[in-house]
Amino acid sequence: MIISFAVLLICVLLVAGISVPLAFAGVLVLISFMADHDVSGFLPSGHWKMNSVILLAIPLFILAGAIMERGKIAKPIVEIAELVFGRVRGGLSAAAVIASAMFGAISGSGAATLTCIAPIMMPHLQKCKYPRHFCAALMISASPLGLLIPPSAAQLIYAWVTQQSVLKCFLATVVPGLILTSLLVIVNFVQLRKYKDIELTGSSENFTLELTKKTKSAIPALIMPIIILGGIYGGIMTPTEAAGLAVVYAIPIGFFVYKGLDLRIFFETVRDAAVTIGVVMVMVFMVLIVSRFLIFEDIPGMAEELIFSISENPIIVLLMINLVMILIGMLMDDISGIILCSSLLLPIAQSAGMDPIHFAAVLGVNLGMGNITPPTAPLLYLGSRVTQVPVRQLIWPTLIMIIFAWMPTLVLTTFVPQIALWLPNYFF
Numbered sequence: 001m002i003i004s005f006a007v008l009l010i011c012v013l014l015v016a017g018i019s020v021p022l023a024f025a026g027v028l029v030l031i032s033f034m035a036d037h038d039v040s041g042f043l044p045s046g047h048w049k050m051n052s053v054i055l056l057a058i059p060l061f062i063l064a065g066a067i068m069e070r071g072k073i074a075k076p077i078v079e080i081a082e083l084v085f086g087r088v089r090g091g092l093s094a095a096a097v098i099a100s101a102m103f104g105a106i107s108g109s110g111a112a113t114l115t116c117i118a119p120i121m122m123p124h125l126q127k128c129k130y131p132r133h134f135c136a137a138l139m140i141s142a143s144p145l146g147l148l149i150p151p152s153a154a155q156l157i158y159a160w161v162t163q164q165s166v167l168k169c170f171l172a173t174v175v176p177g178l179i180l181t182s183l184l185v186i187v188n189f190v191q192l193r194k195y196k197d198i199e200l201t202g203s204s205e206n207f208t209l210e211l212t213k214k215t216k217s218a219i220p221a222l223i224m225p226i227i228i229l230g231g232i233y234g235g236i237m238t239p240t241e242a243a244g245l246a247v248v249y250a251i252p253i254g255f256f257v258y259k260g261l262d263l264r265i266f267f268e269t270v271r272d273a274a275v276t277i278g279v280v281m282v283m284v285f286m287v288l289i290v291s292r293f294l295i296f297e298d299i300p301g302m303a304e305e306l307i308f309s310i311s312e313n314p315i316i317v318l319l320m321i322n323l324v325m326i327l328i329g330m331l332m333d334d335i336s337g338i339i340l341c342s343s344l345l346l347p348i349a350q351s352a353g354m355d356p357i358h359f360a361a362v363l364g365v366n367l368g369m370g371n372i373t374p375p376t377a378p379l380l381y382l383g384s385r386v387t388q389v390p391v392r393q394l395i396w397p398t399l400i401m402i403i404f405a406w407m408p409t410l411v412l413t414t415f416v417p418q419i420a421l422w423l424p425n426y427f428f
Contacts, residue, residue, distance in 0.1 A: 071254020144368030329370015
């Protein structure tokens with residue numbers, strides 16, 4: 001067991017991505033376990049757990065996000081935010097945060113949000129003389145909003161693994177997502193006060209006319225989150241049906257309204273999305289095997305005993321759980337981290353008195369922060385490639401976002417349960 005996890009850690013540090021390390025770890029787990037135990041049920045159990053209609057929403061949301069990115073569906077939303085907020089110093093970068101939150105509500109993915117919003121916003125920010133490194137760090141810090149603003153693929157996975165209500169898990173992260181968005185905007189304005197040469201955009205004379213024109217052009221894009229979220233929260237559609245409708249709606253909008261798609265781009269998009277979906281599904285399968293091994297060996301029970309031997313104070317226990325989740329988020333992508341933390345840490349959190357729906361929100365904030373926390377930080381390195389800003393220039397402004405936006409959100413979400421539970425309790 002120790003060798004398997006040592007190999008997993010080494011591979012994560014040496015290999016780009018988590019699927020290959022998980023495959024190595026899963027194979028080693030099976031080989032080491034075969035000597036003393038019957039492992040014939042491990043692979044079928046992974047297959048039957050993945051044989052779920054709910055899980056179909058993951059590839060559909062990935063495909064919808066890819067079509068939106070290539071089809072330029074997010075561009076009119078960004079233009080509206082730029083027009084409204086670009087008239088004040090720091091407003092354009094604040095618009096990038098809000099656009100990330102809005103796109104996250106459609107795509108449900110931090111990586112998709114970052115790769116879509118950053119290429120659109122960076123040229124405008126550079127043109128207006130915004131500090132390049134700060135804006136890149138800001139968009140990287142805002143990209144995990146896709147894990148919090150529903151519908152979130154990570155929360156859907158959590159609900160599937162823990163047998164909780166999908167809608168309750170979606171609702172649990174809404175208020176933390178709004179708090180984080182607000183704090184990122186505030187930090188943005190505070191940090192940009194010293195940059196006096198930032199140019200403002202938007203004219204006051206024809207502002208209303210421009211806003212009306214851009215809003216009309218953005219209506220097809222704005223309808224998409226209304227369809228998805230309204231269908232899910234209205235009880236009209238399941239998350240899987242909403243994800244399928246998102247794909248069906250995005251294709252003609254990308255082809256005929258915003259004309260970002262042609263046949264060549266469309267087939268490239270489907271191919272790239274298929275590769276991503278394949279990697280994600282293999283990764284989920286391997287995490288299920290590793291998680292089953294953890295449960296079989298009673299690793300959650302051992303971890304619970306270890307934590308409570310250190311302290312039985314619920315506050316200390318929750319702090320230790322948060323620390324483990326941040327470390328897992330630093331090493332793994334959101335979906336792998338969700339499955340592993342659900343198996344390993346949820347029983348401990350429940351022993352400390354935490355509701356599973358509350359834990360869903362805490363887990364989402366933790367993994368989002370872990371994904372941008374150096375030194376591993378998957379989204380930090382992805383953002384460096386997307387924005388063409390060296391990682392060393394991104395670390396300090398990203399740490400500022402973590403300390404003054406992410407950490408307060410995490411503390412509030414962890415120790416004020418009603419922040420996560422108010423909406424689920426209100427609707428149910």
